[in-house]
Amino acid sequence: MEFIAAGIDLFMHxxxxxxxxxxxxxxxxxxxxxxxxxxETGLVVTPFLPGDSLLFAGGAIAAVSGLSVNFLFILLAVAAVIGDTVxxxxxxxxxxxxFARFIDPRHIEKTHRFFEKYGGKTIVIARFVPIVRTVAPFVAGIGAMSYGKFITYNVAGGIAWVAVCLYAGFFFGNLTFVKNNFSLVILG
Known part of the structure; x- marks a missing residue:
């Protein structure tokens, strides 16, 4: 029970x-x-890690500490891209x-067709949706989305996701309102 309380405290603060x-x-x-x-992005079993809020908090902390926000951007974009690739x-x-014994082959074929048609958009948009961000690349792999298409959208999505969340934290994270309501901001 203490572990759960510590996890909630970590996330909220x-x-x-x-x-x-x-x-x-x-x-x-x-x-x-x-x-x-x-x-958070690379291990399908860790979607509970606080990706968006961590990036926002990282940007906010970089604004008032010795951390370089631009180095963080490059480093975390690389982490996101490598994670999704894994x-x-x-x-x-x-x-x-x-999962073969649990999944109907018709569903695999539907997944393949979906990722052929909408895979790029899915990979980019999924970056901004917790849990979906962790599952989408795994399902894209199962659905046999072409690697070339996947990596193109993975890089674009990873850069966009890290840039939006990190720089939002850097520029807005130290506003009085945001600092006083940080737990609400990261939930939103």
């Missing part, structure tokens, strides 16, 4: 906890944030082996 991480770990904060973004590969090479 991410700005304070991230500031403490920067204070305690300095430059290692970059690696910590990279790993969290990679895991997730896509897991879906492509392991997905059917693991």
């Amino acid at each position: 991410l700005d304070k906890h991230l500031a403490q991480v920067v204070q305690d770990f300095g430059s290692w904060t970059y690696l910590i944030l990279f790993l969290i973004v990679f895991c 997730n896509y590969a897991a879906g492509k090479y392991l997905g059917l082996k693991v």
Whole structure:
């Protein structure tokens, strides 16, 4: 029960906890944030990690600390792209082996057709939808979306997602209203 309470506290007060991480770990904060973004996007079993709010908080903390927001942008965009690529590969090479007995082959074919028609839009838009962001690349891999198409939209979506969330935090995260209502902002 304490674990759940600690998780809720971490999520609700991410700005304070991230500031403490920067204070305690300095430059290692970059690696910590990279790993969290990679895991949130790359491991289909970790969609609960706070991607959007972490990026926003990272931007807000960069505005008042020694963290470089531009270096964070490059690093976290790379983490997001690599994470989704790993997730896509897991879906492509392991997905059917693991889930074949549970999934009707007709659904696999429908998934393939869907990703051929709407895959690019899905990969980009999914970046901005928690949980869907983690599942979409895996399903794209299962649905045999072409890798060339996937990586093109993965890069575009990863850059857009990190830029919007991180720079929003950088420019707006330290406004008095946002600071006083940070837990509401990250929920919204």
